[in-house]
Amino acid sequence: MRYVRRLALNGAATVALGYILLPLVFIVWLAFYRQEIPSFPPEGYSLRWFAAIFDQRKFADGFTLSFEVGLIATAIGLVLGVPAALCLARRDFAGSAPLGSLLLMPLIVPGVVLGTAMYVFHVELENALDVDVIGTLAALIAGHVVIVIPWIVRLVTASLAGVDRATEEAAQNLGANRWMTFWRVTLPAIRPGIVAGGLFGFVTSFGNLEMSLFLVGPGRTTLPIVILQYLEWKIDPTIAAVSVVQIALIAAVMLITDRYVRLARVV
Incomplete structure (x- = not known):
């Protein structure tokens, strides 16, 4: 009976994983098609669509803006999110639970609603x-x-939950002040959460479409918006090639990051 349950669990996990990965497999496959109009079976394979990315300036401009916005937003998010996570995890005050829920709310609110709210606020x-x-x-x-x-607060809070307060108290008993205790004891312990939060926050910002549609101005177009505009007029494997490049870059960054901070400890 135990073998049957284990087999059923593994089968369900395999189906779920296949459901998630199948679109990625098709996107990667499509990026190497030779013909302009996608059809099956493919007429052959080519790298021409990857070369086509560099022939269109708007893709490079969109990538640059998305990277710039994601990097700056992540840096500001770390400056604000790490102290917020420390406050929620280390301080017991009235309103801490509603404040924690408020900081995580953007993960729940639909992107269109959030974009509309941000646009009205800016007006x-x-x-x-x-x-x-x-x-x-x-x-x-x-x-x-x-x-x-929200990503930074959630993952840093998860890291703080695994930090033994006794080590911080021992450092303070040995003469370290609060800042030195944080810098020498707490920060190294929560570094995986900080790196993971920054990484997931950057990926979320880089690939955001819904809210960016409400906030971009004339002459500014992020990469997801460039892809959407391209698909309005033309359908060819160029978009698949762009997606493959994004997937490869994000995967490479995550693998390199995991090599040094072990993301599995906090995610």
Whole structure:
């Protein structure tokens, strides 16, 4: 009976994993098609669509803007999210539970709703301050910070849950102040959570489409929006090639990061 249950569990896990990975397999396969109009069976295989990426400036511009926004938003998210996680994990105060739920809310709220709310907020802010806010790079980055912070708070909080408070108390008993205790004891212990939170926050920001549609201004287009606009006029394996490049870059970063901080400890 135990063997049957284990077999059923492994079978369900295999089906779920296959359901998740099958679209990725088809995208990678499509990127190497030779013909312009996708059809089955393929007429042959070629790398021409990867070369086509560099023939269109908008892909490079979109990638640059997405990378820039994701990097800045992640840096700001770390500055705000790590202290917030420390406060929630180490301080017991009235309203800590609602505050924790509020910080994680962007993970639950649909992207379209969040984008609409951010756009309305920017409109009200522009009217109140009488300065340009809508469509600026700062407004786009601010919106992405909102979706980065939940990942950082959640993963750093998970790392803090595994830190023995006795080691921090021992450091303070030996003469270390709060800052030295954090720098020499707490920070090394939660480094995997910080790195994982920053990594997942960056990936979320880099691939965000729904909210970015409401926040981009004239002359600014992130890579997901470039892909969407391209698909409105043309369907060929170029988009699959772009997706493969994104997948390869993100996978490489995650593998390198895991080599040094062991992401499996916190995710």
